[in-house]
Amino acid sequence: MDSFTISALVDELRAALVGGRVQDVLDVEALAIGLEIYAKRRRRYLYLSADASQPRVHLVDAKLRRGLAKPTQLGLLLRRFVEGGAIVDLRQPAWERLLEIEIEARDGTFKLIAELMPRRANLLLLRDGLILDCLKRVGPDENRYRLSLPNHDYLPPPPIRGQLDPARLTESDLRRLLENADKGSTQTRRILPGKILGLSPLLAKEIIFRSTGDIAARAEETDSETLYAAFQAVVTPLLQRRWQPGIGRLQGVPEAVSVVPLTHLDWAARESISAAMQEYFGAINSRDAYAEAKKPVLGAIDESKRKLAAKLDSLQRGLRDESSMERLRQSGELILAYQYTVDSGQRELRAQYEPDEPELVVALDPALSPLENAQSYFRRYEKAKSAAGAVPALIEETRVELRFVEQLERDLAVAGNWPEIDDVIQILQERGHWQGARLKHIGGGGRAGPLRLVNRAGYVIWLGRNSRQNERVTFKLAKPQDIWLHARDAPGAHVVIRNDGRRISDELIAEAAAVAAWYSKRRGDARVQVDYTRVKYVKAIKGAGPGMVAYRNENSLFVQPSDESILN
Secondary structure, three states, rough: OOOHHHHHHHHHHHHHOOOOOOEEEEEEEEEEEEEEEEEEEEEEEEEEEEOOOOEEEEEEEEOOOOOOOOOOOOHHHHHOOOOEEEEEEEOOOOOOOOEEEEEEOOOOEEEEEEEEOOOOOOOOOEEEOOEEEEOOOOOOOOOOOOOOOOEOOOOOOOOOOOOOOOOOOOOHHHHHHHOOOOOOOEEEOOOOOOOOOOOOHEEEEEHHHHHHOHHHHHHHHOOHHHHHHHHHHHHHHOOOOOOOEEEEEEOOOOEEEOOOOOOOOEEEOOOOOOHHHHHHHHHOOOHHHHHHHHHHHHHHHHHHHHHHHHHHHHHHOOOOOOHHHHHHHHHHHHHHHHHHHHHOOOOHHHHEOOOOOOOOEEEEOOOOOOOOHHHHHHHHHHHHHHHHHHHHHHHHHHHHHHHHHHHHHHHHHHHOOHHHHHHHHHHHOOOOOOOOOOOOOOOOOOOOEEEEEEOOOEEHHHHHHOOOOOOOOOOHHHHOOOEEEEEEOOOOOEEEEEEOOOOOOHHHHHHHHHHHHHHHHHOOOOOEEEEEHHHHHHEOOOOOOOEEEEEEOEEEEOOOOOOOOHHH
């Protein structure tokens, strides 16, 4: 963001935000703050980043999300002092890469300053010239002369000295710059930045290209007259604040944002500098913004899945190994049958249980009588038989819990804010799947409810996008005669078609099934099997997690997954 880009941004933000009220402050990232501003009868979202490599400020279309579990100190102070305040003005000190936002609030007038210099970028909150706090605290070890610390006076960057004013630049000035350059090696585009106020390397590159047709042209190859003409063509509209925002591309890839057309790149004009910057930098605070926060939660889920799968395998092996249980009974019976042939102190008995089978080797305890040995085997047999009777129920219980953990895995994957991530964490802790210390609630704000959709014919369709929403859709919002849908054998959404007395067509069921498939783990499959039945046939599984159900009297159909736009 060179000084001309910031000037264009100031004009844009003044028109859009002055007079607006700050409704919310969000810690979007560790080095970025978001402001929700209600201005000109609409909500606007302003993104301010102090990233060392790409500092920037611009409006964004999508609602910004809080991306940090713990707010920054600056974020807390902004919420305390600035929320509810009105934006009075936005300004830029001449030729500086600084943006100042003046906010009139309950406790006085505040300035939010964005310093947009790479490597030294920062966001600071000031009152009466005093720093309340900043995103990056700079102490005397880093900068002896300009401290950025709470309770210190704010010192702006040192004024720019010794550079030429572009409004007064002459051809003679450019000729002297070319003559003083090292001949044979110095590219002209490296001479101009640092010598002329506001001229960034990008603008210098454009001026040289217009002058010579080669952005790498050396000083000795550059004519001062054509260079001056190109300079005027580029800079005059900027000095007159006639902004022409857009994006320069190289082989289809966005290379630069500018407020003057770039002829050395493939140029695409945009309606505003914010629109250009959004496109260049990409989506802010998308679901991937929470990837780091999700990692420990996903680790807990993976560990629970591993343990449950191992438990299920062990139970199934035990159920299959009926021969060892029968061996206990047969051993006891053989001891009884041959008890009179067993000598005192004998340690094993060899005998056939079936005439056509090999003899069995039965271990004996020499301290016990034959009868006591037989009774010991019979007790072990009864105990194993009793345990085996409980195994099928344990297997089913483990399968249900494994399915629920897989549902939580999907819930985490689609979680797009802290409350939704927190939901998964709290359920994991409640059900004993969280190792280590329990976490307090980290979510802020209310949790999103189920999605209510209305199709083109006026039917109401409810959609649950996570476990708690599924629970609410099926057991709070739905009525017994409503149609309930869910992707078979896959974690996913509960979808309910409200029965309002009209016939529910097969076409509507197929469309709702496509939505259920879309909001399931099998979204990427070409065809997904979806079950549907009346809500009255759907029952919660006792002891299972929220949204876990069993159902009967279902029908099935195979559909191609589609989002809710299919209903319109």
